[in-house]
Amino acid sequence: MGPVSDRIHDDEADTSVTIVRALLDEQCPQWADLELHQLLTSGTDNAMWRISPPSGPDHIVRLPRTEGAAASLVKELTVLPALADRLPVRVPTIAYAGQPSPVFSHPWAVVEWLDGGDAWQARSSLLDPDTDALAADLAETVRAIGAITDIDVPNRVPGTRGGPLLPLLVDLEQWLTDEQWDAARLLDVEAVRNSAAESAEAATAEIVADRFVHGDLIPGNILVSDRRLQAIIDWGGAGIGDAALDLVPAWSILDRRGRGVFRAATGATETAWLRARAFALQQAVGGVLYYVPRGHQLGEVMRRTLARILSDR
Missing domain, CATH: 3.30.200.20 (Phosphorylase Kinase; domain 1)
Structure with missing residues (x-):
């Protein structure tokens, strides 16, 4: 060492x-x-x-x-x-x-210490059609998180995931246009913009119910064993915000089949699903542009999430 x-x-x-x-x-x-x-x-x-x-x-x-x-x-x-x-x-x-x-x-x-490997380390075992149980576990836990009403945490503010969607999409566009990130070298800029535009239509289509959210349900924060959810770590991003934020595991963790099971089990509306996809999209784009050039594996985590989002449109 x-x-x-x-x-x-x-x-x-x-x-x-x-x-x-x-x-x-x-x-x-x-x-x-x-x-x-x-x-x-x-x-x-x-x-x-x-x-x-x-x-x-x-x-x-x-x-x-x-x-x-x-x-x-x-x-x-x-x-x-x-x-x-x-x-x-x-x-x-x-x-x-x-x-x-x-x-x-x-x-x-x-x-x-908590037993279980994180969902990135276990990714080779978390493929369709074997993720139905994990998808159900994640949905149950997301519903339980959203039902908490008595923990004092800050509100998610405009420009952050879980806050109002339109300012976040402005931030996404800055990732795509700022020359320092050279976005076109690492991702399909037009495909990202098209996905963001679809989600923008959902920004005002539904009254957003703010709830307690974990805020960062990506593979490194999800511990699994035998394709079942064991623990959730890293609660530093917890806050009060759009409950759709905690639907991000649909793309960050699950393949297409598991995504369908998860969506049905959470009861997410169409507009909530689109907002969730936008939250996942902004995080994935930022993660690819920041971490891939640094050679950190989080860049690959976010590259996979982005591919799932763009293929799921």
């Missing part, structure tokens, strides 16, 4: 093994001498290290890479206790809320 964890962003903090070891020594001496195993996943907000205490479950040390990721982690640490035992699947349990220090300027955390 090298001295520095793989860097993803230009402005990220040092999350190397040296920093992790120093933080544990400073704040969690009971774990300071344990072996550290870095997890290289499709996630990009946190560097993650697995430790195995002599008793009890394994733990994950999570160090946010950027200021934005640190703010999301702080919010997540307030949301997770409120979610305990309220969903049909597991969510992370906090083992320690780390404090900023001269060693590392951001808040950080230790959470208990």
Whole structure:
């Protein structure tokens, strides 16, 4: 294991093994001498290290890479206790809320390990016709998430996924036209625009019911085992917004058959489905343009999502 964890962003903090070891020594001496195993996943907000205490479950040390990721982690640490035992699947349990220090300027955390592989690692097994049960699991969980009414989280604002759709489509067009991203080199710009235009018609066609949403149900945040949903992680994007946002697994996780099962089980209206597709489209385009040139696997996650959206029109 090298001295520095793989860097993803230009402005990220040092999350190397040296920093992790120093933080544990400073704040969690009971774990300071344990072996550290870095997890290289499709996630990009946190560097993650697995430790195995002599008793009890394994733990994950999570160090946010950027200021934005640190703010999301702080919010997540307030949301997770409120979610305990309220969903049909597991969510992370906090083992320690780390404090900023001269060693590392951001808040950080230790959470208990959850069994299951993420849906990107398990992608070869999540193909039609074997995803009906997973699609049903996801639908049940999305409905349960949307039924929560008493957790204090911020509203999704214009220009963010889950906020009003039209400002988000303006943001999408900026991804496509800004010369720094060279969008035409990495994706079919006209196909993306056509898909966005179809969704724009849904922006004012239905009154949007804002609900509690996870906000980022992409493969890296979905833990599965034997093609069944086991847990949902990374709740830092939770908020109050368009419930259609949590329909994104239709394209980020599921193939065509599973998508149909999921849609039927959620009872999504046609306009909600179009808004969900627009949310998935904007995220996928941004992910392809940002992460593919950096060689990070999240770029491939988003490339697959984009292909599913464009083939599903």
